[in-house]
Amino acid sequence: MSQPLLEIRNLTVAFNTERGREPLRAVNDVSLSVYPSQTLAVVGESGCGKSVTALSILRLIPSPPGRVLNGQILLEGRDLLHNSERQMQQVRGKEIAMIFQEPMTSLNPVYTVGDQIGEAVTLHQHVNSQQAKEITMEAMAAVGIADPRRRLDAYPHQLSGGMRQRIMIAMALSCKPKLLIADEPTTALDVTIQAQILELLRKLQRDTGMSIILITHDLGVVAENADVVAVMYASRIVEYAGVEELFDHPLHPYTHGLFRAVPRLGQAAARLEAIPGTVPNPMQFPSGCKFHPRCAETSKRAAESSDVVQITADRKPLTVMRVCTQEEPVLREVSPGHWAACHFSPGYADAPVSAAQLDHRRQVSAESEIVGGATV
Amino acid sequence: MTIPMPPTAVSVGPASPATNGRPLLEVQNLRVWFPIQKGLLSRTVGYVKAVDGVSFDLAPGRTLGLVGESGCGKTTVGRAILRLIRPGGGVVLDGAVRFKGENFLLKRGSELRRLRRQLQIIFQDPVSSLNPRLTIGNIIGEPLSVHGIATGRKRTEMVAALLDRVGLDPSYARRYPHEFSGGQRQRIGIARAISLSPEFIVCDEPVSALDVSIQSQILNLLADLRKERHITYLFIAHNLAVVEHFSDDVAVMYLGRIVEKAAASELYKNARHPYTVALLSAAPNLDPRPTHRRIVLAGEVPSPANPPPGCAFHPRCPLTRQLAAGSGEKDTVSVVSGGQTVRVLRKCVEESPRLVQLNGPAGHVCACWGVS
16 A cells, blocks of 8 residues: 555644634644645535635645644645745745636736746756746647647737646646645536546546545536545535545435435426535534534434434524534544544444545546537 | 517426416517727727527416526616616617516506515525615615605514514514624515515525635525525526526526526536537536546636627537537638637637537536537
């Protein structure tokens, strides 16, 4: 078994808010691992801590107010949290690169795209300006930009959303990083352009062997790209498994609920099963398991149990299991290669507590067929 | 008076007896062109043909889904119907929008206001569509005062009832928009839209900005209201699965035109237009073991300011290339697409295809030369 490329151990990140208040924990006791040429998807809704986790890896959390309270972020065994700022500059872009959701705001509007990709190249590689230009054009060609020589002099506003995201990817890949962190890379894009970008990421991964941390809220994107999935809810990982296992046997009630809440093409359902309530605000997380006010499982079990408490959720009285309001479940390996943090997952009580780590690759998916010409 | 229907018009669903068989909404050959102005004198040098000849009928209580990628004109259709796009300043706005037989686009003054009560909209962005300086009570209550339906205590009571109906606590009327989450704000937007008991609502990407677990709550709420109040929806979205789930019929738009339209289940099962086929194929599937080969369209949607001639989809179209390969020299032409020269059917470049009824279920129409 190979060693993970990146390993996060028990990471807790907190933000100071008002004076005298307890700092709020945006990321709580998160452990995950990415292996070489593996794609790990971190999926969750707004405010669950997925982006803070990603930014922590690159040490891009502004401090203050942000602070790592606990944990290790090991890149090939070295703890990035012990690096100096200077050392981090060598890591960012060169070893770990990141692409963001909104390519317009992450590109500088007053420089040409050639200058911006070239800057990353000259910063991290010992090359002269002519070589940098060659490398820049190579990177642009690799992400499918036709006629890179002409595009070198384009400004970001002259490009479409899909093209800008390609430029971001070219910039990220120009220094051949070992790990690419993609934070909602296709959320702002149209469906056909999303398909192009995801296909491109898969191809680049096959060609270069880089690892990808894919942060998304879209379960469809997860299904098609991830090898391993970490589901986050309210600052914690609540489930962790290989992608096939997770889609076949979701264990956590939140994961379950998510799957049932999304309409599927070609499977007309009269009504969607909704998860009641709202995504909790980190300022006022519920006690115990943070999902209990919205959880179908705990209220179902409470109907047949005496060890229950009454709570108010979504303006209505609700009976839930006492344990869910008192004890926050931690991630346990309930079956080999499948971690869940729910008191009522089968086998949870006797399962060992261990850091989630899975060197799994998905079965090769059906190849895409690229048709039609570019009209740029 | 009978209105001659343009040949491209298509009907949605069975006519309801309540309106003597008349559709609630008839959109006929709607065009919205925005001027491209240049120079010191703002001379008009061309037009962005955002909507270029869109026609459809909508029977009472039915939902028509409008899908397409950004820039296809779906949002402009919704706004033009509600007269949120003002003609003038060079904007070309013509065609007809008949609401219960009356051309809404020609109404003015008190008549316009009277009809406006019946047509409402729910916006995509629940943050920017609510005035941050008004309380929720005023946001929802304002239409009631403006249209002289209720004031004072009666208005307060009506607002409370509306809040309760959309699943919010009536005491929230005293709060401000920033105190609410995205899903709650969208509920407020829905309460505002239904406050005047409209018969028709345009939903413009109502769930795109919301978290997955909240999307289904809002879709269920909209579906309940449809049933309770017999509301007719025009449901605009880019997410195919959401549109299929929510709509009776679905129209697919590309560069300002409807290219295919059918009952939702029919469109999913028997999509015929190559663009619809590609769109369905590109939609992410919740299956970690995909079996079908995905069609990934190369290139991007061309600018509506300078759309390709003939069928606007021909530079990206896989079907025309395939058909050109089996056709004679004189029926095909070479076009340059993304730096590559490809052969396509001559007809696709020279003539714009019309929406025609296909063999199969009535109402399945498609605008493609390659589909018989």
